[in-house]
Amino acid sequence: MLPRPRATVAPGAVHVPGWLTTQRQAQLVTACREWGRGPVPFRHTRLPRGGVMSVRTVCLGWHWRPYRYTRTADDVNGGRVAALPDWLTELGRRAVAEAYDDPAAGRAYAPDTALVNFYDAQARMGMHRDQDECSEAPVVSLSIGDSCVFRFGNPDTRGQPYSDVELVSGDLFVFGGPSRFAYHGVPRVRPDTGDPATGLASGRLNITLRVTGLAD
């Protein structure tokens, strides 16, 4: 397969294909399994109006539920979420530095939460903005397993203009600056497109690192 070129999808939104080695992806898959064992398990997030998200999510550092962050998972089992490990923070710093070709931006990046989403073949994510953070620092997104269509739009509307980007296992996507509060979503996952060498036999994992801007 030809290497896919790195692309600026919108101002401040950069797609870096094949950023994670297979070995690093396998390490992340193992870590995600471990995080799912507790203290808070993966769950389908309940929405305030009664809906349930099709992805399953576990959080690190801070627990996200619509539409705020807390230290304990009061909508799951009340447990305190697992810590965000230093090695993952470090990976996020490197992601920002390399996506923006800006070592200082990488050094300044201090994520304090990660959302780990698992998509089975039917799971989707509707167009939304990541806007429960009190910070304009970029979001770092890592994808492992099945490919998906990642729809990345604009800060003003759920509709056009947007770009449909194919996110493949190992890809990095960073969105910050003028795109930090852009609408985005996952309209479809492509079953059986992942590489079993990552340790994920089916489905898709997405890890987003964020800065909440919150203090205890």
Ligand SMILES: O=C(O)CCC(=O)C(=O)O
């Ligand atoms: O799965 C993805 O690629 C995006 C996930 C996402 O937008 C989110 O967790 O807020």
Ligand SMILES: [Fe+2]
């Ligand atoms: Fe999001």
